[in-house]
Amino acid sequence: MKLRKKQIDNVPVYVTQPSLAPFSDFIEKLRPSWESGILTHNGPLVQKFEKEIAKKLKVNNYVAVSNGTIALQMAIKALDLNGEIIVPAFTWIASISAIKWEGCKPVFCDIDKNTLNIDENLIEELITEKTVAIMPVHVFGNPCNAIAIERIAEKHNLKVIYDAAHAMGSKFDNKSILEFGDISATSTHATKLLNTAEGGGCITTNKELDSKLKRIRFFGHSEDKRDIVEDGFNGKMTEVHAAIGLSNINYYDQVLEDRKYKYELYQTELSNVKDIVFQRKIFGTSNFSYFPIILSSESLLLKIVKTLNAKGIFPRRYFYPSVNTFSIIKEKEACPVSEDISNRILCLPLYFLLEKKTILKISKLIISSI
Numbered sequence: 001m002k003l004r005k006k007q008i009d010n011v012p013v014y015v016t017q018p019s020l021a022p023f024s025d026f027i028e029k030l031r032p033s034w035e036s037g038i039l040t041h042n043g044p045l046v047q048k049f050e051k052e053i054a055k056k057l058k059v060n061n062y063v064a065v066s067n068g069t070i071a072l073q074m075a076i077k078a079l080d081l082n083g084e085i086i087v088p089a090f091t092w093i094a095s096i097s098a099i100k101w102e103g104c105k106p107v108f109c110d111i112d113k114n115t116l117n118i119d120e121n122l123i124e125e126l127i128t129e130k131t132v133a134i135m136p137v138h139v140f141g142n143p144c145n146a147i148a149i150e151r152i153a154e155k156h157n158l159k160v161i162y163d164a165a166h167a168m169g170s171k172f173d174n175k176s177i178l179e180f181g182d183i184s185a186t187s188t189h190a191t192k193l194l195n196t197a198e199g200g201g202c203i204t205t206n207k208e209l210d211s212k213l214k215r216i217r218f219f220g221h222s223e224d225k226r227d228i229v230e231d232g233f234n235g236k237m238t239e240v241h242a243a244i245g246l247s248n249i250n251y252y253d254q255v256l257e258d259r260k261y262k263y264e265l266y267q268t269e270l271s272n273v274k275d276i277v278f279q280r281k282i283f284g285t286s287n288f289s290y291f292p293i294i295l296s297s298e299s300l301l302l303k304i305v306k307t308l309n310a311k312g313i314f315p316r317r318y319f320y321p322s323v324n325t326f327s328i329i330k331e332k333e334a335c336p337v338s339e340d341i342s343n344r345i346l347c348l349p350l351y352f353l354l355e356k357k358t359i360l361k362i363s364k365l366i367i368s369s370i
């Protein structure tokens with residue numbers, strides 16, 4: 001069986017496109033829900049999706065929710081956090097908004113210029129008596145130094161929530177990176193390796209936390225629904241989204257393999273090119289979900305973007321700008337490495353339907369711009 005594969009020539013090449021199972025697969029998965037009229041409320045498809053994804057990732061539990069941002073908020077809520085949370089400046093704004101929506105304060109930590117993840121050597125100097133947690137991000141699916149982070153958290157009695165929005169399929173010590181920290185929050189947004197259109201999940205090895213997350217997801221109801229026992233909200237995934245996930249999960253291995261192949265193709269084409277460096281993978285195994293290049297200057301980046309755009313190719317400046325510089329952030333803290341990398345990083349198109357010849361063309365155009 002093949003993933004939906006429809007090649008249309010002369011269409012714009014965007015940075016990503018969702019990997020989608022054939023439409024008929026989706027309809028077949030959705031049919032029972034349509035016939036029974038059960039569209040949500042932790043229905044049979046969501047329960048099945050949770051079981052299948054946990055099995056696929058070899059994790060104990062998976063709490064499916066409406067999106068990755070809600071998954072982060074639920075993690076903060078489940079751990080009853082109230083205070084400062086140390087978070088890298090090189091991330092998507094959702095890491096920060098989740099912290100703020102839960103009444104906590106983000107404290108920005110700079111990143112390592114090679115791995116692009118939080119620089120674990122800078123965490124301890126940011127810890128104050130108000131610090132309650134660390135929220136590292138596995139940037140582009142590249143695992144953080146989970147051992148060092150765990151050591152710091154233990155020493156200072158802090159919780160760890162991993163923003164694992166990019167990290168489904170990444171591993172550390174040969175097990176899913178999603179099982180590290182107190183809770184990991186992932187995303188199954190349309191752009192992710194496994195997608196449910198919108199969606200996310202919380203993963204924890206702690207059974208009590210797992211049950212608490214499920215109560216929070218459903219307005220804070222007790223098991224028998226006669227009482228409200230948590231300060232909950234509506235974080236439920238619908239049956240329609242679960243049906244998308246169930247149809248796509250059959251192709252997950254194929255998508256993962258394809259991503260690695262294309263990542264390595266780009267890397268081969270662009271290796272030894274002066275002015276380009278790649279994200280370094282030091283800890284664990286990445287899922288190769290994004291292909292970022294770091295250029296020697298922002299002006300070169302802009303030149304490359306212009307060249308590619310003229311040919312209908314649209315890479316993405318991501319993450320840009322560094323989140324500590326947004327005007328919504330009132331207490332500015334300098335994170336020079338993150339700010340510098342943000343100005344010079346470009347994610348190239350990478351998705352299942354992307355053809356080998358397009359990767360070769362993009363690489364050639366980049367080299368010619370340099």
Ligand SMILES: Cc1ncc(COP(=O)(O)O)c(C=O)c1O
Pocket residue numbers: 067068069070091092094095137163165166186187188189199200
């Ligand atoms: C690092 C990071 N955290 C959190 C999120 C939020 O995920 P979602 O879009 O599913 O809410 C994203 C989205 O891509 C992200 O890149």
